[in-house]
Amino acid sequence: MATPTGRTRFNPEASYNPDSDSEFGYGVSSQDETWEEWNPTEDSLRPVRGKHRVGKQRGGGLARSSTVLGVGVIAAVGAGGIATAKDRPPVPISLPDLSLPDASSLPGVGSLISDGSDDSDSGSETAQSGVTQAVAASATLPDSGAVEGKTTADAGEALRARIMQQAESKQDEADAAAQDAAADAAVKAAAEEASAKQTAAEKAELEAKRKAEAEAKRKAEAERLAKLAKSYTLPLASYTITTTYGQAGSMWASGYHTGLDFAASTGTPIKAIHSGTVKEAGWSGSYGYRTVLEMSDGTEVAFNHQSSMNVSVGQKVTTGDVIGRVGSTGNSTGPHLHLEVKTPGGDLMDPAAWLRSKGITV
Template sequence: MASNNPAPETLYLPNAGAPGFGDEDGGPFDEWNPTEDSLRPVRGKHRVAKQRSGLARSSTVLGVGVIAAVGAGGMASAQGKPPVSISLPDLPQSVKDKLPEAESLPGVGTLIADLGVDDSSDHGGTDTGVTTAALTTSASGKGGSDAGEALRARILQQAEQQQGAFEDEAKAAAEKAAAQKAAAEAAKKQDEAAAKEKAAEKKAEAEAKAKAEKERLAKLAKSYSLPVSSYTLTSRFNDGGSMWSSGHHTGLDFAAPTGTPIKAVHSGTVKSAGWAGSYGYRTVITTDDGTELWFCHQSSLGVSAGQKVSTGEVIGRVGATGNVTGPHVHLEVRPGGGDPVDPMAWLQGKGLNP
């Protein structure tokens, strides 16, 4: 595999420019400008010197160097020391174009602005392809110290400003959070007060309704009556047992001694009064709304069919006729003359509590 021949090196002349050293006229040699015709062709591909990559543009590195120097206290202690040079490679323009602007780097842009550094300058390189940025102190120690202290003071001032801005932002956030919390607590208290007020209104409304219903029932109870004044409840509605042909009890039994007066529960017309098989002697009263009231197992009847009766009027006597185990009055309530309903609930709906 063939290798490329190295390009011819430029001849180094140590006495170039000295008196007597030069061209035919005795002056220095003219600048050598190689052309395509004057160079020996090189076989193969031309070799291009590889550029070393840099950190950033020279102005950016200068700012970073200044910050590092200040942080280490270098500038403050640079009295009496010779200038320090920082040499950086001069990057190609294509590489520089891809680097970020110095002002966009955190903390560097502000420092460059304070130092008055023009980032737009190119800091062109020397003939050796190297850019040199020198940080020097003044000839007098006081000048260098003052410059370092001034720069240090500016950096501290910027830090204090940033800290103050952060504290102001934190304070504003805390005040906003406190205001939101206070508003939430106020809204919560307002909701609780509204809920209590609403509950109080509902309670007052319920109490008013209950009172009105109690008054209505008390007034209604004046037009109704229990069948006997002194009694003991023995069998209730829907109780099961073989004593009843339907398999369950269809009324409410008020046990009382034989001969105890039986009163009309409500005013109405006597539909029938007589013997009714297992019910014994029975009286049926139809009220104004069509409800039938049955009074069964009587020992004697006090009314006849077609007779008008009023609430509390005596219609018969307690007995033990029909299918019974003892003297009592069996009361059935049949709305519209249909199937029986619970007499206890019906009487309570009329303001009576058996």
């Protein structure tokens, strides 16, 4: 089959007829061949998949034997390679018409070619073997798409493994931090609990100690007062408290009551509250008959409004001695004992509080 340019194309789909009057046995008559000058262009050089241009020669030589087909295929494989790539467009291979030398002149090839028919058969088998080997070689070539896909998959798997490793490392760090925080919290809680228990125990101990000390003081004070009570006594055996210390009123020159009043019948005996020395004994104006007893610590106790006195200045008395009798002399509204107490510094104080400090309850 002649092309519009006069070149013969190889048609691999044509049936092979060795008895045909064609040069290659594929339905193209040698008589129909025409030759003209070939000027290759971009279109004529564009690869065509599955079709290989084979240069034609006039006359015998390499083009007259089926061996040429094998050599051409091998040359095509060597020039362009037979390779396929997954999911890639096929790459056709085309060869320009070349003026090839005689096959017998090629090193290592001439011995494979002879003029006999047996040589043709052998050459055909050799060509077929060459094609088979070429196809097998092409089948063993690595699939670039598969290699690229495998490389991408390996890179993705490596990245995923790295990310997972980093995530696991971060998780391990977080778990370790959480465990440390939990341990610290437990230690802190234990310390706080121990501190709370210790504080509670210390508070309880301090409270017990305080109570014990208070009880000891109370007992000591009771013993002291009991001892003092043996040396102190009330001035009257029977009485009624009518006016207390500090009571306000216009009937007193100071504006308030300066002592403690024990109301009792006239002539009731007045006893010395504690041992001491008589500092005053006599008339004292609004106080009537008055006796002042000074104690060893400098405290002074005055007995006022007496009806009569039984002691004199400088006399020593002991607790319970009768020093006078109840009366209503001086500025008085009725028979009673007006008792006054002064500190060693000369300041008036509440007689009831002073008596209680000596273990005497009014």
